[in-house]
Amino acid sequence: MTLVSAVCGGYLTSRRGELSSAFPSSTSGTYAIDADCAWVIEARPGRTLEYRFLSLDVRSDGPECEQDRLVVRNGPDPDSPFVLLNRDQGEHQNGRLCRSTLPRARNTSTNFLRVELKANGDDNVGSGFR
Secondary structure, X not given: OOXXXXXXXXXXXXXXXXXXXXOOOOOXXXXXXXXXXXXXXXXOOOOOOEEOXXXXXXXXXXXXXXXXXXXXXXOOOOOOXXXXXXXXXXXXOOOEEOEOXXXXXXXXXXOEEEEEEEOOOOOXXXXXXX
């Protein structure tokens, strides 16, 4: 299994791997306070991607994830449909993940997955995701 710690996003193709938001330049083990990153993962045409989170620490005050947030999309584009994973939001999903509640493992319905990490610039950051 390959661990990918991209500087801040990237385009990835692999049959198997692990994506992490830990930046190689960070000595604190956190994501950057002004992170605005997007990773696009592509599987072969006709395939889907299975994904799961092993850890999640994205700082935000409430379940709406207004400050720092992780967004997972079912497709390669910034406007691809959200993957609705945040159990804390109940019926009012906005596509954002934050805090430390791990969502269950899922599969995409396409051969693409887009993961976006956005931080609001304050000093309250977490260790990100893996």
